[in-house]
Amino acid sequence: MDLIQTIFSDPEVWQITILSLKLSGLGTLISLFIGLPLGTLLGLGKFPGRSFLLSIMNTGMGLPPVVVGLAVALMLWRSGPLGSLHLIYTPTAIVIAQTIISAPVVTGLTAAALQQLNPRLRMQLLGLGANTTQMVAWMWWEARLSLLAALMAGFGSVISEVGASMMVGGNIRYQTRVLTTAIVLETGKGQFDLAIALGVWLVLLTFIVNLALTWIQQKGARS
């Protein structure tokens, strides 16, 4: 109980919490902007190589964060192709890595959500005079519960990852330390009580975000 009080009264924990939410939220938002149109194209489009692209996305859904971290670190490293941007060990590097982790999840689940709809619904909408934008908007509306689930899965995949954040962020105090990397650090120091308390706080935080999204999802559920 004392430990929980310590956590909530420690400004550093709040700073880490806010940074974690900010970075993971931003990574999820960017992956939504990438994943929603790309998933729609893969779910509704018919073009050569579509199945191949879908299998790449499905593979990407299980991409180990540590591998993403390694790839992003190699790109952003001082001697790497994007080294001149000086992004390694910055919050931006974490957002880039988390977007790469989350985007395939959102894309793959968006494609699956749209493929689950009755294929004749699309014909019906077009037959009523919808242009492509109007048709897609209604398809998203019809698949909104699954799309929100995709968003939740995307957020879940990044708020809980540690490998990529550690590798590209460097776990720098007040700069790139997020909840997961803080837990790793405290465990390394043998501060198991603090590590456990931070872990519980992380789970609770994830639960609160998902509770809010689930509430929105169920509010929009068919009666």
Place this chain on the structure above:
Amino acid sequence: MNPVLEILDLEVWRDEKLAVEVEHLSVNKGDVLAIIGPNGAGKSSLLLAIARLLKPRQGTICFNGFELNKRSDVEYRRHLGLVLQEPLLVDASVASNVAMGLRFRRIGRDVIKKRTDLWLERFGISHLRSRSACNLSGGEAQRVSLARAFAIQPNLLLLDEPFSALDAPTRINLLEDLHRILAETGTTTLFISHDLKEASQLANRMAILLNGRLRQQGTPEELYANPIEDDVRTFLGISEPN
């Protein structure tokens, strides 16, 4: 005067198989043309090709004298009303569903409300206007689907077996209402069916599609009096002449 729809040498292929071929077919203003044939004859493929939802491999479709390849599909489809076998309503109120085609055309709100009210009334579903479209019976849902298509005031109404999933009493009621509304509005209609009775009740012209080929067209009386070949005669249920 140009026919509303004219089809020449059309071939539609699906999954590398010839689904339907039509040498010539025309629909004049005010016609209710029934395309009839058994299941798998290619009726729906023909209707989808007419709606430009399936691309024909060859042939010409002219709408009001203009060849379709030369106009945008969306612009063309905004002259059509389409009702498929399933009602395919979206998760919104009945009134929103009826107004959907009008919203796609960005018509003013006053006109949308007026037309929605009118067609809810004409199909006897005004009392359902605020109800979720997910909570309708099959017959009610198909009425909403028809009202949605009529609200557009289409130049050509395409109906793909809209009664096939309904039970007999519901089908009879809806068929009577549709017959009355078509007579009152004079809407040019192309109606797909495998049911000769249904087709005879609604249509002033019929075209028979067998094994993907349009075999014969004319008024119901002409078809029954002079079926050109044995398979047409068999399909129409006419016994062999002695």
